[in-house]
Each structure stands twice: as C-alpha cells, then as structure tokens.
Amino acid sequence: MADDAARPLEGTRIGWIGTGVMGCSMAGRLHAAGARVTVHTRTPEKAAALRNFGIGWVDDPRELLATSDLVFTMVGYPADVEEVYLGERGLVPALERSEAPLLIDMTTSAPALAARVDASARERGTCALDAPVSGGDVGAREGTLSIMVGGDLDAFERARPAFEVLGRTIVRQGAAGAGQHTKMVNQTLIATNMIGMCEGLLYAERAGLDPQGVLASVGGGAAGSWSVANLAPRILRGDFAPGFFVEHFIKDLGIALDEAHRMELALPGLALAKQLYEAVRAQGHGRAGTQALYLALRQLSARSGDAER
C-alpha cells in the first residue's frame, strides 16, 4: 500500500503495552495505518495474533523507550499503571532524556496518578498524556472510540494523528488527569442510568406488561438512552455476555467515588450504583457484562415462588 491517506502513520514508531481485547484491536489499527508497532504484554500469548501480523515484540517494556516516538499503555488497574510507569522496573525511571518518547496511558485509571506520572515524566525530559476511551470492543475495532485526553497541548497535537486512527471523538479536556476525570463523568452517567434501565424492566415485567411493547413506547422520548436502546434488548434476550466487564466497571466506580471523596462531593446515585454492582459481583457475575445489574436487582425482589421458575 502506497496510499498515504490510508497509512497516515507511515514512519511513526509506536510502542504498545497491554494487549487485552481493547489493546489488541487498537495496536492492530495503528499497524494497519502504517506505524511500526512493537508490543509488550504481561501474558505473551495475548499478543500472539499481533505477532502473526508482523508486529514486533519485546520482553522488557523498557526496550520500547529508545525505539519509539510514542509509547501507549492499555493495562488493567491503576496499580498496573503505577507499576508500568513508576515501578522499580517501570518506564519513567528508565527514560533517557536524549530520546524520550511521549507516554500515553489509555487505561481508565486514577486522575491523581495520571498527574503524578506526567510530573515524573517531565523530570526526565518528556511528558505523559492520560487518554482513556469509551466505545468498547466495537469502537476499538472500528476506530470509533471517544478519546478523552489530559495533558500538555503540544504533546496532544503530536499524538493526534495516532488518536485519529483509534477514535472519532477526540477532545483534550485540560491538564494531566483531565482525561481520567472526564472518563469518570462518563462512568457516572452510565452507572446511574443502568439502575433506572434495569428497574424499569423489572417494573414492566412484574406489572405483567410486554417489555418489548414498553420499550417501543418509551425508548424514543425523554426516557431514551444508549443503555435503553442497546442493553435492554440484550437483557430481554437473556444475554449477559460482556461488552464491558462488571469487575472493571466496579474498579471505575471506585475511582470516581475516591475522587469525589477527595473533592468533598456527595454523589448518592453513584454510591448506590457501586453498592449494587458489588452485589452483582458477589452473586457471581463479575465477568458478565454491566447489564447483569438486572440480575442482582431481580434477585433483590425474588419471591419465594420465583425460585422454581
């Protein structure tokens, strides 16, 4: 392929750490856009598919530093982010001022940690962007993610061509940490809306209504939402497969509540959502999709006769 428009990242050297469902699709898109991508992941088998496509591999993530213009991370929890960047064998302590790449964390993680990673990176001649995403596995595959970015403006512009391969809505929200804060707003909106969606379905069912007919009446108006349009039908089909894992959502809600606590902000809806999702996990649905909230709310009002159904 010699078409420059189709390979906007030709000549860009990218290091990528973390090849879960999201990371794998995203690194693959950067490769297809012409970047020279090298990956590292804790569990090498997860990167096997990428290696088959001719994407490079390193055993020690620090090897990516000297050979990359941009280093992306997409790992699991804030503790993983901290270890990858600031740990004893982390990226930041290994940075060489002369050839330090721009660091970009796309994990959903803690705003304060993002600011700390950026500050540490600045001491070594580069900086870090926090750039969490929404849009799920489909968005990662199709390059339609919303990318919420915090950090230095010039660094944001340097990363933009890569962001444009990964996402459709790309907004710099402010200084380091602002991307993570924005993602917390996103999760706050989703969490509380999920409660209403599940409670609405449970009400409809117990009142003896046909839930499909109810959705036809209510889905197009002021009660409408992405969750009602996309997740309610899955619940009605009994499909609780993960678009987004309950246990990851609990992590996010925990971060949001920690931040709210730090900011002295009472968020009763978010707190309730977190508690209900704890119940979802306790009932064995931690690896189900977030729509499994329905199961825990149903369990809450299960009547003795319902057990045999």
Added chain:
Amino acid sequence: MADDAARPLEGTRIGWIGTGVMGCSMAGRLHAAGARVTVHTRTPEKAAALRNFGIGWVDDPRELLATSDLVFTMVGYPADVEEVYLGERGLVPALERSEAPLLIDMTTSAPALAARVDASARERGTCALDAPVSGGDVGAREGTLSIMVGGDLDAFERARPAFEVLGRTIVRQGAAGAGQHTKMVNQTLIATNMIGMCEGLLYAERAGLDPQGVLASVGGGAAGSWSVANLAPRILRGDFAPGFFVEHFIKDLGIALDEAHRMELALPGLALAKQLYEAVRAQGHGRAGTQALYLALRQLSARSGDAER
C-alpha cells in the same frame, strides 16, 4: 378547509376536560383536525383561548356525556381523576347506557384507579381507556406525543384516529391500567437517569473541567441519553424553567413507588430519586423543571466558601 386528510376527525364529537398547558394544545389539535370539540375546565379562564377559536364550553362536565362520542380528561392528580370520573358529581354515575361515550383519561395517574374507572364504566355500558403520554408541551403542540394505552382493544381502535392527531407513537400496552404502568416505567427510567446526569455535571465542575467539552466527549456514546442531550445544556445555561414541573414529577414517582410496593418490588434507584426530588421541592423549586435536581444535589455538597459565589 374541505381537505379530508387534513380534517380526519370531521364529524367526531369530542368532550375535553382539563385545559392546562398540555390539554390546551391537545384540544386545539383535535379541533383543527375537524372534530367538534367542547371543553370543560375547573378554572374557566384557562379555556379562554380555546373559546376564542370557536371551541364550545360547558359549565358542568356531565353535559359532555350526551353530546360526545369520546370524552377525554387531562387533569392533575389521581385525586382529580377520581373526582372527575367517580365522584358524586362525576361522569360515571351520570352515564346513560343508551348514549354513553368512550372515556379516555390522559392524565398520568394510578394504574389501579384506571382499572377501577374502567370497571365502573363497563357497568354503565361503555368503558374507559387510560392513555398517559410523554413528550411534554412541545409534543402536545406538535402532535408528536408517545401515547401509552391500556384498556379494551375495540375501544382503542375507536379512539385511534384521535390518538393519531395527538401523537406519533401509539401503543396499546394491555388491559386497563397498562397504559399507566407503562408511563411509570417511563418515569422510572427518567428519574434515575436524571441523578446520573446531574451528578456527572457536578463532578465535571468540581474537577475543574469545562462541562461543554465533557459533554462533547461523553454525549455521543454509552453515556448518552435524551436528558444528557437536552437537559444538561439547559442546566449549564442556568435555565431551570419547567418543561415538566418538579411537583408533578414527584407525584408520578410516588405513584410508581406505591405500585412497586403493592407488587413487592424493591426499586432502590427510584426510591433515591423520589427522596432527592423531595429535597428539590423543599428547597423551593417545586415549580421549576425536573432539571432543578441539579440544584439540590449541588446544595448537598456546597462548601462554606461557595455561599458567596
């Protein structure tokens, strides 16, 4: 106008009780569609505009019975519905079997009351539909309401031409009361989503983000909803004017929770929403729009320094 398509209700005699913001627009639309409309309302001044358009007026709502094919009601609270239909000077006791019109209550009211009105009407040779709506003042004016109907199927078909003048989404949800139950699902979805929307804005503001930028990032994805698209911008403009009154919403949430109690269904999100809306009213915003929930949630975490702002 002799165009039949533009006057689908030519020859239909309609009685209309209750000419608030919604009722006034709706009765006007039926008149414009060719129906011979006669109205009654508790506060005659509210019907003045309609009378200027040549719409008839009666002082006693029972006068509508002998001269109407369909009698609609759009009043305030379940107690009003009960009085209008079943009270001492109500419609049902005054029904004459020989010329009883179809009764249609479009108020958002209690499902059990709707079933009771229908049962009483059947004893007198007719029946009643419950047909609450969503879509607000704009939907009433433009005829784009969603109409959620409970009651007899043949009666529903008889009323359908009038419903089609008033709304765009018209679904019969089941027997008498099913329309009201569906509206309760609608309000349950809205109420809990409103909490998330307001909490998301408060988080964004306290984190120092630009809320407009945040909405650009989160509004188009899994966090998206009608409320985020339509009410969040009003909140950011400081516009708390009513699309839908807080005090009416509290009524609806109370009905939904009463029904849930009767059905032995725990709805923690809805219960929290009701409590928070009680706070909105307590703080003096009962006649504001539902987006005033933001004010009460903000008050919850107001810091001593915020008072002077």
